[in-house]
Each structure stands twice: as C-alpha cells, then as structure tokens.
Amino acid sequence: MIADFLSWWYGPGWRTALVNVHGRARGVLEDFSVGLLARTLFSPFRQIDAGSVRGPLSVQMQAWFGRVFSRFFGAGLRSIMILIGLVGALLSWVFGVIWLVFWPIMPLLPLLGVVAWLAGVGI
C-alpha cells in the first residue's frame, strides 16, 4: 500500500496537483469575470446614458458627456474588479506553487520532524 501511495504521490498525484493549481487560478479569474470585463472595459456602465439622443446641440452634448462619464466610470469600476481578480488569481497561484513545492516533502515530514527534534531546533 505504501508503495502504491508513493508511486501515486510522486507521479500522477503531483501532476494532478499542478493541473489543479492552474485550474483554481483560472477559476478565480472567472469568478471575477476578468476576461469579460477586459473585453468590455470601455462599454457604458450598465448601459446608462448609452443610447443616441436627438435634439438640440446642448442636449446632444449633455448626452455625450453622460455617455463618456458612463464609459469612464465603468472602466474604473471594471479595472478595480479586474485588479482584484488578478490579485486573487495570483494569490491562488502562489499558494498553489508553495503547495507544489511542499508536495514532495509531505510524506517525508515525520522523518524531518525527528531530525529537527534530535537536532534540537527551536523557534
């Protein structure tokens, strides 16, 4: 059983863990709609003031400013969300990498613990 475990741990298990790290980071990006928000970065936020307006120049100018504001407001909000998403994905990835680094050590931890105890390592 131990042999089975070790052959899985240092073989397909490790590979699966690597795939999962990528999957989780991509999941975070999706949860924060990063790709979608990037594609629509300068779209009017919730289509507010998005429609074309007919009328005198002053009305049209007002609508144009409204539209520009909506776009920039949207871009600002989206950028914040994209940033949060990217940071979240990065954190997920970093933790994932740490996990992957620790992965091969994990079965050896009892041995390392005994060594540390014998060496009298303190904190």
Next chain:
Amino acid sequence: MSEFRYRAPRARQARAGRLLGQQWMQYVLLLAAVVLVLLALVMLLEGNALGWVVVGLTGPLVSAAVWGGSLRHIPTSGGTALEDVLETAVLARVPKDPTPKDFAKIVMNLAGGKFFASRFMLGRDFLTQIASDNQSDTSRLIARAETLRGAGTEVTSAMIAAALILEHPDADQYLAHVGLSGEDLPAGVAWLEHIESLIGAYKNRKKHPGGIGRDWAFGFTPLLERFGRNLSEQAAGGVIARKLEARERVVDQMMDMLGQAGRRNVALVGQLGSGKTKLVHMLAERLLDPDTRVPRGLAYNQVIALDPSTLISSAQGRGQLEDMVLRLCGEALNAKNIILFLDDAHLFFEEGTGSVDLSTALTPFLDGGALKIVLAVDEQRWTQIVQRNGSLAQYLNRVIVAPSDAAETHQAMENQTLLLEHQYKVLYTYQSLQTAYELSGRYIAEQVMPGRALSLLEAAAHASDGGLVTRGSVEQALEQTRGVKVSTANTQSERDVLLNLEDRIHERMINQTHAVRAVSDALRRARAGVRNTARPIGTFLFLGPTGVGKTELAKAIAAVYFEDEQNIIRLDLNEYVRSEDVARLIADPAVDSHSLTAQVSQRPFSVVLLDEIEKAHPEVLTTLLQVLDEGILRDINNREVSFRDCVIIATSNAGAEKIIQHIQAGENLEQFEQQFIDELINTGAFRPEFLNRFDEITLFRPLDQSELKQVIDIILRGINTTLASQKLSVSVAEDAKVRLVQAGYDARLGARPMRRIVQRTVENIVADHVLQQTAAPGSTISISLAEVEAALARSGAK
C-alpha cells in the same frame, strides 16, 4: 478474460480507497492534522523540540487525505484484465477467486444493483437468489458485462447486475414476470449512467456563470424583472439536461438566427407538446455556459418570458398596454443582453380572453431586427396569424419543431423523471416510462411526443403506490384523466363481472343469446389483454326487426362494461344520407362538438352506436370503413382520433321482414343466417367489403309472447327502482302481465310497445294510488287483471 488478480495495483488501490476515500475519513484526517499542528505549536513555543515530531506526523495525515480523495474513482488503466476495467467501487469489494454470487452480493449494495432492484421492480435479493456460486461461471459473467460496456471504459455495477440476470437460463421468464425483456436491461444501464452524469453535472455546475461582473456591460431591466420571468436564472440553478442531438441542432439554429446581423428573431412553430418551450430553456442554459458554438454577442444573454395575462392585468386600457409593451421592448433593446420570449405567441396577436392583439406595437421591433425575440406558437395558430397578418410572418424566421422520435422521447422522459422525483418525492420505475410512452401515444391525441408522454408521466406521480410510480400508476392516471380502461382486469370483482357478463347483460335484456355471447367474448378478450390493440375492442353489426333488443344490448354494454349507460355515442345514420355529411362526421370539435370525432376524442372509452346504418350515404360508409379496420379516423384538421377503445355497434333493420318470415316458418337463426347475409349483399343493401369489416354479424330474432312477458318484468323492475325513493313497490298479477303482452303485441315492433302499454296501465294506476294516498309508505301496490283491463279501456287500447 484472465482470472481476477487480487493483488494487482489497481485492485489494491481500490481497497485502500474504500477506507481512505470516505468523506468522513478525510475530515477526520484533516481535523487530526490541524489538532496536531496546534499541539506542536504550543509545544514548540514552550521550547519542547518534540513538537517537530508532532508536526511531522501531519504529513502522512494530509497525504493520506489527498490520496484518499483520488482513490474514489481510479481511472481505468487501459488494460483488458478484470481488475483493469472494473468500476472502482466494485473492484474494492471483489474477494479472491470471486463467484457470480460474490458479485451479486457486491452490486446489490451499490448503485447498479439498487437501481435494478427498485426501478425494474426486481427486488433487493433477486440478484443473489439467481446468481451461481460456481467460480467457473465468473468469466462468462464478466464477458457478458463487457458486452454491455459499449464505448465506455469501465464495467460498472449496473452492467454486472444486468449480466447476472442475462446469464441466468430463465432470464426471459423472470423478466417477463415484471413486464420486461432482455433488451430492456442495456437501456437500464444507460439510464443509470445518465442519472449519474446529471448528478455529476449538477454538483459541478457554476453557481454564478460568468462571474460577478458578468452583467456590468448590460443595462438594468427593472420593468422586465417586474413583468417577465427570467428563464436564465431558472436554468442556472437547475439540472443540466442531456444533450438531445436533434434538439441541440434546433438550438444551434436559433443561436445562428439570434446572433446574425439581420432580423434577430425566431418563431418556433410546432404542435402542442413538441417541446418548443423546452428548446427555449435549453437555449437559456447554453447561453449561460457558452462554448465555442455560441456567438460572442449572445454569450451570457438572458432569456425573459413575457406573459400576456400579467401584462393585461397590469394595464388599464389598450393605450397603456401598448405603451407598456413599447417600454418593455425598449428596455430589452437597450439592455443589449435580453432575449424576449413570447410563449403561446398567438396570445399577443389576437383579441380574446387572456390575449390581446399587440401586433401594432410589436411589428416595428420585429421588422427592425435589433430586438432579439423568440416566439413559440403551435401550427394551427401560426396559420391563423399568417392569414390575419401576412406581413408579420415575413418578419419572422420560422423554425419547425418536429415531434421527437422514440429514442429522444425516452431520453426526455429520463431527464424529466429526475425533476418529477424531486418535486413529488416519488421514484419512477422503468416500466412506468415504457407504459407512459406507449399509452400516451394511443390516448393523448391533442399533443405530440415528447409532451404527451411527459404529461402522462407527471399525472402518474399522483397515482403512485407507496411513492413508487409503476406501470399501474400510469394506467390509473390515464384511466382517471381520460376515462379509458387500459389495465388488465386485476381485481376479483372485475374478473367476476367479466366472467359473468352474459348474466349481467341478461338482467336487462331478454334472449338474443347468440348476440350477447359474441359481444361478451370480445369484451373478455379486450380486458384479458389478448385483443388486437390496433383495432376497436369489437365491431358488430346487429340485424333484426325493431324492438328486439339491438339498442338495448348496446346500452347494456355501456352500463356493464363501460360502467355507465351514458358512455354511449349514438349516431342516427339516417341523418347522414348525403355525401356532404361526411364533413359532419369529422368536423372540428371547436365548430361542432357533436361530430363523431369530437365525441370520441372526449370519450374514447365508449360504445359507438351507429343506428340504421343501411340508410347512410356510401361515402359515409366508406369513411366508417377505416374506423372498423384500423380504429382510427382523422378529423377535418387531420388529427388522428382513436376508436381503439370503443365497441362499435352498427344496427340495421334491413331485411327485417325476412327474418320475421323465417322465424314464423319455425326456422332457427343459425339455419338461415348465412343465406340471409348473402341476400343482403345480393340485393345491394350492403357491400361485401363493408360487411367483412365487422367482427361479428349478429341476427336478432323477434321476441315471442312469453319473452315479451319477461320484458314486462324488466320494465316493472325499473318502475320499482323509481318507486323505492317513496318506499313503495308495485306487483302485477301474472294473468294481468299476459294481458299486457296481448295488448301491446305487434310482431313488427317487438318489445317497443311494451313500455308504452305499461306506462298507460301500471304507471297510471300507481299514480292514482299515490295521489289518492291509498298507498302508505312501505306498502306494495298489487295490480290485478281487472285493474289492468280497466286501465286499458280507459286508454283506448285493444
């Protein structure tokens, strides 16, 4: 296949996973790891270096938890040995040198065995009872299970369960006992795989497809949220349906039309029950989980259904209603991610209760093409819309939705059962699905597949037996909702009625034993399940003079077999003497609810009595030929109406005089029956091809005076039944009865005058007693010959 290698790596891993792969075990391991870390932390903070050893112990715990998770499902290794292909859950339990009985014990506790035990109604211990305990049979069992694997990679518990049954020499007999055959077992395996895939998909579904910023580029839709129903929100939380190939093609077609540059609308046109609304739900589901086939402009679009009655009830007057529709369409257009769905779209294009003609408001949006809109309408309504508003049809991209075929319908039923089981807390058996398909096809004419099967399946949930929806539940649901009898006679009282049909019929009619026997035999065949279901229950031609019991026998069948004398559809064919009258037979139910097809649609389980058939126009008879032959008649709208659960009785007086002559000459019916029928053909009264369509041609003979006296008794029984409410009864002296028969006897009119004579004498005498208060409640009014004579004299009878 080689012998099972107990110590093969995959088998070892599966056994390890049986313990470590348990959810609770993983929680225990991880919890222990956390406790150890905390303990180690405390020890180390107190300067105890032994804490490192404790920390070290967490490594194996966490590793074991992670490994255990991966062992729940160990992928097949590509080999062909038993241990390479067995499903993990089975493999983990297989002992050394397994016998078929070992496999039976294993699978009866796993999904596959439980599935067949419950859904196929085989019982929990069935597999262990039939399995061999001879180890040499194992390889044959596994080989059989492998044949069920198809393109899959694993031999599952369901395949082994099915193989255990199929391997038994008496498999066909066992399966027949529960109404199944060997071919049903692979279908069961596929059904379980489907259920498991749906559950897997449900567990892995995205809680919020597209993420939290999904709708930021799209507009707010407060008005649509108030007046519409968001199908996409329903789809996001629902079970993912199996991809039905033909339906997926229609969804692809819809996406192409909605994603194109021109008019972005779809009009789904199909018969009721063809699955138009379901297609729109599938579209909503696809758009929320966009794959490469979904045009980018449609990804994460939401489908909102509008209901005309909600709109009508919310608006005061037409002006406000049109204004609201304009605002709703405008909102959908501006939001840029809304697809409007008008189910039963004709309700938006016609005036009526619950409907309103909004073509003026909607047409510009349809013509302009910017608004994405889907309409669903049935074929007839579509034709009406096109006739009324031809330009509207030009603006719409029509997609025909065809009824589903048998395989697709079964898949749709399998999808639907999961929802219904959750909703009604029931379990559907495999037999119930089969029966729902078969019976809905026969009896639910107003819908097409899959809708007709699904609606029957849902109705059956209310007739479940202890939470189990069986073949009987489906039959019962159909019997309750349609008034038909489809189950075979299964109660003692029902069997008694059928076995003694002749006696029951003779309680209300005299003699004519030949006719009564012929009809009773046909009814018994039907209820015993041995009749040809592609024809009516029975078709009879009753020939004979007036007043000999032809109509009475039809009524008796309605009362005894169809449980109500009212279950008779009577057509006087002397009213169908012109060729144009054919149209009246098959008229639209909405136009003429008394047409033959309309009445049979309403009451498919009835006696159809075609009186005086010899008087009908030949074209009317030709139309009826199809009914006699196939049990099917198409109405004016080309909809099939089934007569397959009707008893069809045609009556005729043709040649009545001849019958009287033969009988008066002392001949028996059997002696001149064939000669008489030949004469009818030779004289052109009936065409031979018409007469040949009947199961039985039965001659009724005139009643003699002693039989008419029995008719008097039957009539008197009826009077006593009526008087019972007043606690009175009447008895007539025997000589008085003889006098009544003499007074009413007419060889040409048979028993018909008897009722009139009894009315004029007995009923009048009783009426006098009641009005004069000479008959106290609880007493019997005895009528003597003298009283009858007096009453006859008073009425002027002979």
